[in-house]
Amino acid sequence: MFTNKSKILTAILMASIISIYFMYLNLTPYIGIQLEKENNYQVESISEIGWGRHNDIQIGDTIRAINGQTAKEHNTVIEDNRIENATSISIERNNIVHTYQVHYSSDLTTQYIYFHCYMLYLMFF
Known part of the structure; x- marks a missing residue:
């Protein structure tokens, strides 16, 4: 059985892996x-x-x-x-x-911010 501590650590590990994956996907600009x-x-x-x-x-x-x-x-x-x-x-x-x-241009920084804020929202809410 998983303890509360191991569940929290597993959730943090999974969230970290998912975040790293999405950051990797965002290395190329969104052309749109x-x-x-x-x-x-x-x-x-x-x-x-x-x-x-x-x-x-x-x-x-x-x-x-x-x-x-x-x-x-x-x-x-x-x-x-x-x-x-x-x-x-x-x-x-x-x-x-x-x-x-x-x-990639610094003008597209909003793309990066919107994307990661949205992913955090999806992961925790």
Whole structure:
């Protein structure tokens, strides 16, 4: 049988492991770009706290490449019609192609704070 002390230690250990896992997942920025497949991979929406909002990506832009591959080859586009886990994104706007390097920015600190506060809330309430 577990004593109260061992239950508390187990709960703390599990919470620590889960927190470390979620921090690891958050090492890459949340890009937050949703695409329309039917419309030649155009940007349909952009999350308020995502990388795309802070880097001049606009609704209606056409995605030409993600990490040097076409949009239809990128795993998160295939699975969910969204861009995540990218290191570079090429978009076309007004017949001009722009390429962006995806990197973490201090402007996205709110993403980190919101995410971890929400996870703590889920774990303890």
